[in-house]
Amino acid sequence: MQYWLFKSEPFKWSWEQQKAKGKVGEEWDGIRNYQARNNMRAMELGDRAFFYHSNEGLDVVGVAEVSKLSAQDTTTDDERWDCVFIRALADVPNPVTLKEVKANDALKDMALVTSMRLSVQPVKRDEWVEVCRMGGLDPDSLKPV
DNA sequence: GCCAACGTTGGC
DNA sequence: GCCAACGTTGGC
Numbered sequence: 001m002q003y004w005l006f007k008s009e010p011f012k013w014s015w016e017q018q019k020a021k022g023k024v025g026e027e028w029d030g031i032r033n034y035q036a037r038n039n040m041r042a043m044e045l046g047d048r049a050f051f052y053h054s055n056e057g058l059d060v061v062g063v064a065e066v067s068k069l070s071a072q073d074t075t076t077d078d079e080r081w082d083c084v085f086i087r088a089l090a091d092v093p094n095p096v097t098l099k100e101v102k103a104n105d106a107l108k109d110m111a112l113v114t115s116m117r118l119s120v121q122p123v124k125r126d127e128w129v130e131v132c133r134m135g136g137l138d139p140d141s142l143k144p145v
Numbered sequence: 146g147c148c149a150a151c152g153t154t155g156g157c
Numbered sequence: 158g159c160c161a162a163c164g165t166t167g168g169c
Contacts, residue, residue: 009167032165033152054167098168117151117166 003123004039004049005112006064006086015051015061018088025067025087028120029075036120040070040084049086050123050131052112059095060131063142064088090142092135106130 006028008014018026031037043066051062068085101107107130111121123131132139 007167035152058168116168119166 002042002044002047003125003128004043004047004066005052005060005121005123006049007052007054007119007121009055010053010057011055015053015088015091018051018062018064018086021087023067023087025064025085027068027074027085028083029073031073031083031120032081033119035118037070037081037083039120039122041082043070043084045069048089048128050092050128051086051088054119057095058098060101060135061092061095062088063090063092063132063137090137092132092137093144094134094136096131096135100134101131104130104134 008018013026028040031040045066045068047066049064049066050060051064052060064086066084067087070082070084072079073081073083098112101110101112107113107127110123110127111118115121129139133145136145137143138145
């Protein structure tokens, strides 16, 4: 299983809205960046992802999973752009802020810090575990600790 | 709201 | 294929 992080501006698409979509999940449309798209193409069903609020909040608020493999982005006819669906799995009990991530030496190589503008990014297993720990979530069961 | 970082576009 | 201009992202 691979791990990822999706950024969203909460006033455009928030974690609350994502959760409201339930098990069906929602298309992660609108990505117009090759690196972000390539990351989505590399995703497999059941891959886990952090849900990060950018612009406002600036924190990791939830965990989602890939519920549909990358396919044509329905908001464009341009065949270059495709995207996955994700569905909400669990809240992060204590949302992990960007500030906390930056202050944690174990996370200094996280894409969130090094590739600030990339909106769909890979997360390493040890980074995943560390952010879960900070957020008060068991990384495997996704139950609060 | 500003602006730095950086990805994309298009002229040459 | 270079690079300047431009647009967008996203932290502050």
